Amino acid sequence: xxxxxxxxxxxxxxxxxxxxxxxxxxxxxxxxxxxxxxxxxxxxxxxxxxxxxxxxxxxxxxxxxxxxxxxxxxxxxxxxxxxxxxxxxxxxxxxxxxxxxxxxxxxxxxxxxxxxxxxxxxxxxxxxxxxxxxxxxxxxxxxxxxxxxxxxxxxxxxxxxxxxxxxxxxxxxxxxxxxxxxxxxxxxxxxxxxxxxxxxxxxxxxxxxxxxxxxxxxxxxxxxxxxxxxxxx
Amino acid sequence: xxxxxxxxxxxxxxxxxxxxxxxxxxxxxxxxxxxxxxxxxxxxxxxxxxxxxxxxxxxxxxxxxxxxxxxxxxxxxxxxxxxxxxxxxxxxxxxxxxxxxxxxxxxxxxxxxxxxxxxxxxxxxxxxxxxxxxxxxxxxxxxxxxxxxxxxxxxxxxxxxxxxxxxxxxxxxxxxxxxxxxxxxxxxxxxxxxxxxxxxxxxxxxxxxxxxxxxxxxxxxxxxxxxxxxxxxxxxxxxxxxxxxxxxxxxxxxxxxxxxxxxxxxxxxxxxxxxxxxxxxxxxxxxxxxxxxxxxxxxxxx
Numbered sequence: 001x002x003x004x005x006x007x008x009x010x011x012x013x014x015x016x017x018x019x020x021x022x023x024x025x026x027x028x029x030x031x032x033x034x035x036x037x038x039x040x041x042x043x044x045x046x047x048x049x050x051x052x053x054x055x056x057x058x059x060x061x062x063x064x065x066x067x068x069x070x071x072x073x074x075x076x077x078x079x080x081x082x083x084x085x086x087x088x089x090x091x092x093x094x095x096x097x098x099x100x101x102x103x104x105x106x107x108x109x110x111x112x113x114x115x116x117x118x119x120x121x122x123x124x125x126x127x128x129x130x131x132x133x134x135x136x137x138x139x140x141x142x143x144x145x146x147x148x149x150x151x152x153x154x155x156x157x158x159x160x161x162x163x164x165x166x167x168x169x170x171x172x173x174x175x176x177x178x179x180x181x182x183x184x185x186x187x188x189x190x191x192x193x194x195x196x197x198x199x200x201x202x203x204x205x206x207x208x209x210x211x212x213x214x215x216x217x218x219x220x221x222x223x224x225x226x227x228x229x230x231x232x233x
Numbered sequence: 234x235x236x237x238x239x240x241x242x243x244x245x246x247x248x249x250x251x252x253x254x255x256x257x258x259x260x261x262x263x264x265x266x267x268x269x270x271x272x273x274x275x276x277x278x279x280x281x282x283x284x285x286x287x288x289x290x291x292x293x294x295x296x297x298x299x300x301x302x303x304x305x306x307x308x309x310x311x312x313x314x315x316x317x318x319x320x321x322x323x324x325x326x327x328x329x330x331x332x333x334x335x336x337x338x339x340x341x342x343x344x345x346x347x348x349x350x351x352x353x354x355x356x357x358x359x360x361x362x363x364x365x366x367x368x369x370x371x372x373x374x375x376x377x378x379x380x381x382x383x384x385x386x387x388x389x390x391x392x393x394x395x396x397x398x399x400x401x402x403x404x405x406x407x408x409x410x411x412x413x414x415x416x417x418x419x420x421x422x423x424x425x426x427x428x429x430x431x432x433x434x435x436x437x438x439x440x441x442x443x444x445x446x447x448x449x450x451x452x453x454x455x456x457x458x459x460x461x462x463x464x465x466x467x468x469x470x471x472x473x474x475x476x477x478x479x480x481x482x483x484x485x486x487x488x489x490x491x492x493x494x495x496x497x498x499x500x501x502x503x504x505x506x507x508x509x510x511x512x513x514x515x516x517x518x519x520x521x522x523x524x525x526x527x528x529x530x531x532x533x534x535x
Contacts, residue, residue: 041450208303
């Protein structure tokens with residue numbers, strides 16, 4: 001159990017949730033989170049939005065039963081959290097990098113941008129976000145990315161100069177990642193996608209989050225959530 | 234080892250009566266990364282079939298009040314791949330390893346059991362109760378005739394202890410348990426998940442591609458407990474109680490109702506370390522209640 005430091009509502013039903021404690025995680029990894037409530041039986045997998053010295057931050061959107069319970073949490077409430085789980089994005093990548101996030105898929109990309117800025121000092125890092133409307137968290141990407149482009153209500157995939165990049169990390173709607181993969185294949189770009197699935201155990205045992213890949217069934221929680229785009233689409 | 238929780242189940246000496254249920258613990262590898270799983274009494278393998286299965290399409294998990302529904306559909310690598318790649322790991326662990334075998338027809342059940350029976354395994358758990366297999370809308374364990382048939386034929390080829398896992402959807406679970414005993418089963422485990430249903434009201438569509446799914450978790454516990462209690466009175470072979478156990482109090486209820494050990498399933502998803510927590514709590518309970526061994530409480534509630 002850990003204490004909630006804040007649970008801040010943002011526009012479009014987004015929330016920033018900070019949980020106190022010391023945590024470690026690789027970019028793209030996730031934690032299992034649960035509030036004790038009769039409306040929330042299973043843990044919810046949430047990828048790391050940011051890590052600070054005194055806590056961990058998650059960006060989520062109030063959509064279903066579980067996130068509604070989370071949205072009602074207040075500062076000082078107790079919450080159960082365990083992890084990190086999953087493989088995460090590759091730590092060392094080649095050349096110019098683009099990070100593309102759509103909707104809640106933006107969540108893992110802030111921490112990824114921040115980490116890449118440390119590990120890939122000589123690479124250019126560009127961030128592309130697709131949102132319904134302007135949101136206050138987006139500006140913080142400017143602190144780490146060399147360029148930030150946000151599109152509201154359209155397709156962010158239409159605004160990416162693909163030929164500039166050697167590596168792309170993407171997370172968001174399937175259609176978005178599929179479109180990127182199409183370009184990536186054409187231009188020989190290393191494309192990594194982070195997938196989202198309903199989970200139960202989160203550790204690779206129960207097989208409810210299986211996804212189909214070119215190499216057979218894989219567990220999103222354990223073999224992923226990050227896969228090579230070419231193995232998925 | 235304090236010896237407080239030691240218990241014999243058939244010829245197997247368990248460190249404690251806590252066994253991890255099939256389909257919730259893989260083959261043990263993932264949880265071994267999280268805690269020392271050798272503290273457990275045992276683990277039951279993911280359900281295995283003669284041939285590999287890719288499992289069901291579509292949504293495989295759905296949350297419900299105090300429980301969850303799953304529609305995994307017995308995704309597994311098949312018995313041969315299991316023997317080559319996973320069994321050595323399970324055998325290397327200092328705990329009881331029980332191999333769960335499923336099938337969609339009699340021949341496959343017998344062949345799979347024959348194969349695994351040639352290996353060094355502590356026990357086979359015969360799964361005649363999975364509600365998630367499309368080819369098999371009525372699991373063998375629902376009807377008396379099919380139960381008798383599969384247990385009889387499997388018994389002929391199985392040399393190791395044989396436990397049969399029953400379905401709560403059985404026509405008459407007491408009759409089914411008696412038939413298993415008559416046909417030579419060494420033990421009974423009950424219960425598997427309940428066949429259940431969920432609908433997306435906005436889309437006016439069923440949630441699961443396979444229509445029905447298996448319900449598990451605390452919401453089924455009182456029914457599971459009642460079934461263990463009823464069956465325990467009617468058979469002489471030992472019982473492993475299963476169904477919605479999440480803490481040591483639940484374990485005690487199942488033992489007092491007549492189970493000789495228990496399996497923990499869904500609770501692993503809520504807290505991956507639940508096994509070691511329950512074992513510690515059980516020890517404390519026995520100490521504070523001045524009970525020298527857990528076997529003293531088995532079946533004490535009539």
